[in-house]
Amino acid sequence: MSLAKSPWIIHVNCNSCNGCDIEVVACLTPLYDAERFGVLNIGTPKQADIMVVTGSINYKNVNVLKNIYNQIPDPKVVLAVGACASTGGIFHDCYNVIGGVDQIIPVDAYVPGCCPRPEAILDGVVAALSILESKSQGKIKGKEVKLKGNEVPSNA
Amino acid sequence: MLENTIEATEIKNGAELLKTVEGLKNDGYRYATMICLKANDGHDFIYIFDKDYKLKNLRYFVKPGEKPKSVSGIYLCALLIENEYQDLFGLTFEGLAIDFKGHLYLTPNSPKAPLA
Amino acid sequence: MTTVIPFGPQHPVLPEPVSLKLEIDNDVVVGALPSLGYVHRGLEKFIDTKDYNQTTYICERICGICSALHGITYTMAVEKLFDVEIPERAQYIRVIIGELNRVHSHLLWLGLFADGFGFESLFYECWKYRETVLDVLERITGNRVIHSISKVGGASKDLTKEHIDLILKMCDTVEPQVKDLEKVFVNNYSVKQRLVGLATMSKQLAYEAGTAGPTLRGSGNSIDLRESADWDIYKDLGFKPAVEKDGDCYARTKVRITELYDSFKLLRNAISKMPNGEITTPIKGFPTGEAIMRTEQPRGEVVYYVKGKGTKNLERLKIRTPTFANIPSLLLTLPGIKLADVPIVVLTIDPCISCTER
Amino acid sequence: MLNTTIMLLIAAPILFSLLFVALPKSLYKILAWAFFIVGTVLSIMLVLDGTGKVEVAGSSFATFESIVLILEALIILFVFYVSAKHKNWPTLALIAISAALAVYSHFNVAEIESAFFNIDQFSQVMILIVNVIGTAIILFATGYMDHYEEHRHLNRQKTFYFTMSFFLAAMNGLVMVDTLGWLFLFWEITTLCSFVLISYNQDEEGINNGFRALALNLVGGITFAGAIILLGTKFDIATLSGIGTSVGTSTTAALIALPVALLCIAGFAKSAQMPFQSWLLGAMVAPTPVSALLHSSTMVNAGVFLIVKLVPAFAGTTLGTAIAIYGAFTFVMCSALALSQRNAKRVLAYSTIANLGLIIASAGIGTPLAVAAAIMLILFHAISKALLFLCTGEIEHTIGSRDIEDMSGLIKKAPLLAVLISLAMVSMLLPPFGVLLTKWVSMEAASSNPIVIIFLILGSALTTVYYAKWLGTVLSSTMDKNAVHHAKLETYFPLSFLGLCIVVTSIFVFTIYDYFIKPQVEVLLNIAPAVSGQAGQFTSEIGAFAYAAIFIVLALAILIYFVTKNMFTPRTANYYMCGENNLEKDGLMFRNGLCSYEKSSASNIYLQNTFGENKLTTLGYVISILLIIIALAGGIL
Amino acid sequence: MGMLNLVLTNISRKPATRLYPFEIRAPYAEFKGKIVFNPENCILCGICQKKCPPDAIKVTKDEKKWELNVFRCIMCTECVTSCPKDCIIISNERAKTGAKEYIKILVPKVDTPKAAPPK
Amino acid sequence: MNMNDVLIAILVLIVAPIVGCLAAGIDRRITARLQGRVGPPLLQPYYDVRKLLSKDNMVVNKSQNFFVVVYLVFIVLSLLMLIFRQDILMIIFVYTVASIALVVGGMSTGSPYARIGSSREIMAILAYEPILILYALAIYLLTGTFKLSAVVDASTPLLAYTPLIFIAMIFVLNIKLKKSPFDYSTSHHAHQELVKGMLTEYSGPGFAIIEVAHFYEYVFLTGLLFVFWTVNPLIGFLLSTAAFLLVIVIDNITARIYWQWMLKLSWTFLLGISIVNIAFLYFSGVKL
C-alpha cells in the first residue's frame, strides 16, 4: 500500500486540443480535488509516478514523450486520457499524427471520452493506483524506450 | 469559375507586392493573414489586411518554382504564416525575418510539404 | 554569462506544449526563439477526407477552450458559401453559447495566469467559479467542454426555458464572484508587483504587430470583431469593446475582467431579446465559392477562409487563429523581462498552441 | 640556539634565492623540494626553541646596522631608477619624500646601540606560515611556471625564484625583528619584491600594476617612517614591543596614539585595506603563485602582523574602536564587492581584503577573545587562501580559464582538484573549519560593539553567498569528461598538503590555541581570554563552539551516504530538459525551434547592478578615507 | 485584502469539493455519456459509419458486425441523428475507464436488411 | 553528555520528524481548506516519504545524494543543539551548513533549472542569514551570552524586548519554508518557471531524505520562534504555531514575487527593523 496513497502525476500534453488538458487540470481544482488521494501535479518526471498523457502523438513530440517516460523512476504507470491519447481519436488519420500513445510507450489504462469528464479521469487515476501497487509488488519495471533522433516508429 | 469569390486586387510581381503592402501599412492597415492555395501548378496567395473591420485583399500568383518575397520585413508578424507555408507547401520565401527552414511544425522525419 | 534553457514543451507552468529557447543574461531575457509543432496535426489537409458537416466537429477540436466559437465561425463561413440566412433564434443561441464559452475561457485564463505567478489559491478560486459555467454548458449541450452547438444551417440544440433560467441564475451567482476576483487581480499588492508595467506594448506597436483580442485592446486599440458587420446581431445587444490604455500585463488582465462583465450583460440582453421560432434552415447541395468569416473569440479575432468546389468536401480551409496572430508579439515583448516573468508574459496573450498549429 | 635559528631563517632563503640564480632550470624542482624541507624544519626548530628576545649588539650590530643603511639607500636608489625609467611621477614623488624622511631620521633620531629580535608565539605562527606555506607555494610554482611562461613567451624564471625566495627571507626578518629601523628595512624589501613580482610579465598592464603597488605601499612606508621619527624623537622608543609597554607606563599615553595610528595606516596599506585595495587587485596580473604568496603567507600578512603587534597600544581606546569599525567596514565592503565578480582571482582578492579587514576589526576591538581571534584567523586564512589560489592556478591550467562560470563541471574533469578547492572554500565559510571558528570567535568578541557586529553580520552573509555559488559551480556535474588533466607531483603535493593542513589544524584547533594563541594574548594584553576547551568544544565566557560534534556529524554523513548508496536500486538517468533532450548526444543538449540541437547552460547571479565594482568602490573610498581621518584625528586629540 | 477575505470565507465554509467517488452525483439527463447500440432494428446500412467523424464505427455487412471503438468515439451524436432506424442512442452514463481491449462488437440479430438504405 | 541527554537526543530524533510530518500535513490540509477544498489526509507527507523510499533511486550523477545526506544530518544537528540550548550563533552556523548543502546538492546535479534555483536560494540565504544572526545578537545583548540556556533560565520572555526581531523572524520562517511570496527557488507545487527549481533532478529515496529533513527543519524553525517565549512553554508553543499559521495564510494570499524584491525587502525593511531593535537593546541596556 505504500504507493497507492501518494500518486504524483506528471501531465504530458502531446497533441491535445486542450479539451482534455483543462479537464485534467480541473481534477486538481477544488471541485474535484484530486489531492484527496494524495495526487500532486509534480513538475518533473523524476518525482512522478503516474504519467497522464493527453492527445495523440505526432512526429515532433514523440521524442518528448519518450524522454519523459524514460525519466520517470520505476514503478510507473501511464494513463492515456481522452480519445486522442487512446487511439488518435478524431485526428487518427491526419498526416502528422502517428496515433495513440500506446504506439510509442506502454499504456496501462485508458480514459475514454472527448473530452472525458474529471470524474472519468479520477477513475483513471484510481485504476492506475492499483496497477501501480501491483507493479511495485511484482517489481515490474518499465522498459527503457529507445530514442533515436527523430525516428518514426515501425508500427505507426 | 466559382461563384461568390472574395474581392481582391491582383498583384503582378514580387516588387509590386512589397510596394503595395508597404503602402497598406502606411495607410494604417493591419496584417490579418495570408492564404495559400494550389493553382495551376503554382500557388495563389491571398493577403488579407484589415482596417476598421473592412478587409482589403491582395491576390498574387506565384509561378511554379518562383521564390515568393516575404513581407515579414514590413509586417514582422507575417513571419509565422510564411514559415508555415514553407512547411506545408514546400515553398521558400525570400527575406524571412526568422527562417525556420521548413521546421516550424515539421521535423526531418515527418511528411514533407503535405499540402503541396 | 548567458544562461540558455529550454522552456517547454513539457513544462509545469505551460498548459500546452510550446517550447521557447530562452537566452538569459543577468536574469534578463535577451533572446527567445519559439519552437512550434508539438500540436501540429494537419487539420487543413484533413478536410479532404471529411465532408463539410463533419468538418464542424474537427473545427471544434482545433481547440477545446473556445471550441464553441470555432464551430460557430466555421458554420457561419460555410453558410456564406451557401448564401443562406439562418433563423434568428439560432443566431441568438450561437451568441449565448459563444458568450458562455467566453466566460468560462476567461475564468480559466485568469486561473492559469494566477498560477503563472505562483498564486495557487487564486487559481483555484477562479476555476471553482468556472465550474458553475461549465455545469450550465453541460446542461445545455451535454458536454462540459466541447459543445457541438452549431451546425451548418443553424443550431443543433434548442434552449429550453429551464436552460434560460439556469443561465440567468449563473449570471447572478458568478458576477459577484468575478467582482471578488477583480478585487484581487486589480488591488492585491503582490499581484500588482508582478503585473504593472510588465511587457508593455504601445498602441502603435500592438497594432502593427498584428495582435488580436485582449492583447490588442489592452494597448488601447478599440478593435473587437463583435462590433463588425459580419455578425450584426451584436449591434442589437448594445456591445462596446473593453479597452485599456497601458498596454502592460495588468491592462490585459483588466480587459479580460471587463469582458467578463460585458459577457454577462450580453447574455442577459440576448436572453431578453431572443425570439421564438425555428432553429435550423435546410441546406441543399454542396458548397462552392470562397468566403472569409471573422469572429471575436475569447483570445481575439479568428479568421476562417473556406473554399468549396461543389463536392461534399471543402477544397481549402484556412484558419488564422488569435494566438497565431499574438505569438509574433512575444518576440517583441519577451526580450528585456526577467526570467521569472516569462510564464506571465507568455500567458498574458492567452496562448493556445493547439489552434496555432492545428 | 634561538640565535642561530633566527639567523638561519633569514640566511637560508637568501641562500636559496642565490642558488636559484646560480643553478640551471633543470634543478629547480630539487631545489624547491629542498627549500620546502629546509623551511619546514627551520620553522619547527624555531617553535621548539621557544620564545625569547635576542639582542644583537656590539660589532655584529654595527655591521648589520651598516648593511641596513646600505640596503635602504639601495632600495631608494633602485626605486628612483625604475620610476624615472618608466616616467612614473607619483612613485618618484613618493620615493623623494621617503628619501627625505630617511635623511631626516638619520640625522634626528637618536642612534641606537643594539637591535632586538623578539620571538613570541605570534612570531612562531608567522614563521610557520611563511616557511611552510611559502615554500609549498614555491614548490607548486616549479610545476606551474613552465606552462605559464610557455603561454606568454617569457623567460624570467631566475628573477622569479630569486625574488620569491628573497621575499620569504624578508618576511622572516619582518616577523622576528623588534627594532623598528630594521623592521622598516624588511618592510620596504617586501614592497620592492612585490613590485618586481607583480610586474613580472613586463607588459604594460603588469608594469602599471606593479607601480601602483609600489606607490601605495610607499605611502604606507612614508607613514611608517613618520611613525619611527615621531617615536624616536618624542618618546624615545625604538622597538615594536616598546610601544606596547610604554603605553601602560608612559604618562603621554594619549599622545602616542598618533604614531600608532600612522603605523596602523602603514599596515592598512600593506594589507590592501580599503582605500589602498587597488594594488592587491592589480597584483592579479602576476602568475598565480605570486598571488598565493602575497595573499597568504607574505605581504598582506605583514600589515596585519604589525597591527596585531600594536594591539596593546590601542586596545580599549577610541583609536581601537575606530580601527575596529574601519576593519569591519572593509570586511563588509569587500565582501559585497566580491559578490559581483566572476574572475576567480578577483573574488579571492576581495575575499582576502575582507578577511584582513576582519582581522583588523578583531584587533581593533582589543579584548583578549578578539585578539585571539585575530591571530587564529591569520593562521587559518593563510592556509585556506594559499590552497584556494593554488587550486585556481591549477584550474586555469586545466580548463584554460579563471572565470567561475567556466569552472562548472570541474568535478567531472579533475575530481581531486575540485574536491580540494571545495575543501578550501568550505573551510572559508562553514563550520567546523578554522576560519569559521575564528569568525565565530570574532563575532562573539565583537558583539559588544553594535556597529562592528552589524558590519560583520552583513559581511559574513555576503561571504557565504559568493563562496556558495562558486562551490556549487565547481561541484556541478555538467561538463564532459575530456579535460587535459596533468597530475604532477609538484603541483598536487602542495595542494594536498595544504588540504591536509586545513583538516588537521581545524581538528587540533584547541591545541593550537593553547600552545600559541593563549600565551600570546597574555603577552599582548596581560590577560588570557576566558576560553576553555573540553570535549572537542571551544568555550568562551559568552558561548561555545562544538567543533568536534560537527566533525563527527560530518563523518557520519559520509558514512550514511556510503552505506545507503547501494541500498536502493541505483539508476542514472538523463537531465530533465522539458523532454527535448536527445539521449545520443550530450545530456544538456536540447532541440530548439530550428530542429537543431543546442547546449543549455546556467550562470550564477552576480548582482552587478547592486554590488558592481564601479558603484561600490567610490563609496568604499569615501567612507574608508573618512574613517582613517577620524582614526588619525582620534590619534592626535 | 480581497484575497484574505476569500480564503477566510473558504475556510469557514464547507469545502466546495464534490466527494467523487464517495458521493456520486447523478449525471444530467442531457449529458452525452456513451453510445448505446440496439441491434434490434439495425439494417447494416452503414450510414452511421459514413457519418462518424472519427471513424469509430465499423459496419461489416458480410459478417453482420457493428463495431464501435469506444476509445475513439467523440460523443458527437452524428450517428444517433443519422441512423434511419434509430438503433443508436446516447446514454448519460459514462463509458468505463480501463483497458483498451474494451471495443464493443455486436452482431445484429437480423439476418437480412429490412429496408434498403435511403438514397 | 549523560545518560539523560542521550535519551533526550534519541527522543528528539524520533519525535521531531513525526511532529514535522504532522505539521506538514496540517499545513497541506489548512492550505486546502483555505482554497475551499478537502485536501489530503493528515498523514499524507508520511505516505509521500514512504512512497518515495520504495521508488527507484534515479540520479543524474553519483554524488548528488551525498549533499542531501549532509543536509539532513546538519539539520538534525542544529535541532539537537537547539534542544540542548547550545550557543545560538553556533546553531545558526551549523544550520547554514545544511542550507548550503542543499544548494550545492541542487547545483551538483548540473541541470540548468536546478542551478538557477540554487542561485536564487543563495540569494535567499543572503536575505535571511543576517537576520538570523541579529536574532542571536539580540539574545546576547539581553543575556550577556550566546548560550540559549540563559534565555530559558530567564524569567522574562525574549519577545518582551524583541518584538521587531520577532516580525523579521516570521519573514525568515516564510522564506525558509519556501512559501509565497518567496517560493521561487523550489516549491511544493512546482507551478513555476523553473520546474522544481533546485530539486528538479532529485527523485525517489534522495528526495525522501530531503522531505524528512524538511520535517526536522519545520521543528527547528518553529523552535527558533519558540525561544521567544520560553517562560511559559505553552505560550511559546502557541506563539510559534500562530506564526506558522500566519505563514500559511500569507502563502495563500500572495503571488510569488521576485527574489530581487525579497532581497530589497530583507536588506531594507527587515534589517532595518532588526537593527532598530538591536539599537534599542544596546542603548537601553535591558537584560532579561
Ligand code: SF4
Ligand atoms: S480527446 Fe477530444 S478533447 Fe481530448 S484532446 Fe482529443 S480532441 Fe481534444
Ligand code: SF4
Ligand atoms: S540535424 Fe536533424 S537530422 Fe541531423 S541528427 Fe539533428 S535532428 Fe536529426
Ligand code: SF4
Ligand atoms: S532533410 Fe528533409 S526535413 Fe530536413 S531540410 Fe531537408 S528536406 Fe527538409
Ligand code: SF4
Ligand atoms: S484561441 Fe485557443 S482557445 Fe480559442 S480556439 Fe484557438 S486554441 Fe482554442
Ligand code: SF4
Ligand atoms: S535539418 Fe537540421 S540542420 Fe538541416 S536545415 Fe533543418 S534544422 Fe538545419
Ligand code: SF4
Ligand atoms: S457519437 Fe459521433 S463519434 Fe461517436 S460513434 Fe457516433 S458518430 Fe461516431
Ligand code: SF4
Ligand atoms: S445507421 Fe443505424 S441502421 Fe444503419 S448501420 Fe448504423 S446503426 Fe445500423
Ligand code: SF4
Ligand atoms: S445514401 Fe449513399 S452515400 Fe449515403 S450512406 Fe447510403 S449509399 Fe452511402
